[in-house]
Amino acid sequence: MHELITVTIPVRWGDMDAFNHVNNSVYATYLEELRLRWFATIPGPWVNEDMGPVVASMRIEYRQTIEWPEELSVTMACERAGRSSLTLAFWIRSSTESSRLYAEGSTVLVWIDRRTGKSMELPVHVREAVA
Numbered sequence: 001m002h003e004l005i006t007v008t009i010p011v012r013w014g015d016m017d018a019f020n021h022v023n024n025s026v027y028a029t030y031l032e033e034l035r036l037r038w039f040a041t042i043p044g045p046w047v048n049e050d051m052g053p054v055v056a057s058m059r060i061e062y063r064q065t066i067e068w069p070e071e072l073s074v075t076m077a078c079e080r081a082g083r084s085s086l087t088l089a090f091w092i093r094s095s096t097e098s099s100r101l102y103a104e105g106s107t108v109l110v111w112i113d114r115r116t117g118k119s120m121e122l123p124v125h126v127r128e129a130v131a
Contacts, residue, residue: 027062049114
């Protein structure tokens with residue numbers, strides 16, 4: 001697997017739920033931030049008015065709860081590049097204690113033609129970025 005990016009994300013007080021840990025839905029927001037930061041490193045278009053990625057699948061294995069205050073180290077790697085999709089693996093860890101794994105899993109992104117809603121080939125710049 002080819003590592004693409006690691007980012008640091010602070011846990012905000014507002015990420016917490018009634019049980020005093022990060023709400024499960026916020027994990028998806030952390031992953032969205034990770035993907036957008038990676039997309040920003042690609043030297044070419046990955047989205048425009050004609051095409052863009054959609055999340056087709058997301059699998060999150062929760063290993064332990066995240067409490068505030070905490071700073072996360074979130075890593076993403078390319079597991080597979082298909083004709084129109086990427087399978088991206090991720091790991092959410094403590095930035096101060098890397099052995100503390102909070103969650104891991106994968107996300108499948110599919111590039112679609114925005115006019116038709118049908119899948120299309122990965123943009124060349126995206127394919128090159130994961131090669």
